[in-house]
Amino acid sequence: xxxxxxxxxxxxxxxxxxxxxxxxxxxxxxxxxxxxxxxxxxxxxxxxxxxxxxxxxxxxxxxxxxxxxxxxxxxxxxxxxxxxxxxxxxxxxxxxxxxxxxxxxxxxxxxxxxxxxxxxxxxxxxxxxxxxxxxxxxx
Numbered sequence: 001x002x003x004x005x006x007x008x009x010x011x012x013x014x015x016x017x018x019x020x021x022x023x024x025x026x027x028x029x030x031x032x033x034x035x036x037x038x039x040x041x042x043x044x045x046x047x048x049x050x051x052x053x054x055x056x057x058x059x060x061x062x063x064x065x066x067x068x069x070x071x072x073x074x075x076x077x078x079x080x081x082x083x084x085x086x087x088x089x090x091x092x093x094x095x096x097x098x099x100x101x102x103x104x105x106x107x108x109x110x111x112x113x114x115x116x117x118x119x120x121x122x123x124x125x126x127x128x129x130x131x132x133x134x135x136x137x138x139x
Contacts, residue, residue: 026055
């Protein structure tokens with residue numbers, strides 16, 4: 001039996017920055033001084049959904065290595081988010097159950113419409129959970 005990742009977890013500010021994971025993740029698509037104002041616009045978005053929409057623009061070039069670095073960026077953000085407090089305990093309480101982002105619209109981070117997506121968000125969360133449990137060394 002798998003645990004579905006709750007959308008409410010994604011909307012909570014991280015303990016370290018006060019920002020949300022989605023905001024920081026989307027902002028990192030746009031490097032350099034020329035994109036600084038746009039990164040701040042993303043970080044100031046009122047909701048994760050708004051930050052994601054801003055991050056999907058292609059009117060501003062995203063970093064050329066985005067496909068290669070996005071998992072590492074998400075992993076670092078999740079480590080911060082679940083490092084302490086209530087969210088850490090919530091993640092640890094999932095035990096060893098598989099975690100799946102139950103999004104029919106995202107076959108990379110979630111299960112996708114076919115439920116055979118990449119499940120990268122769940123995989124990264126399970127990695128963070130294992131690190132918190134001391135099961136695996138941090139990369």
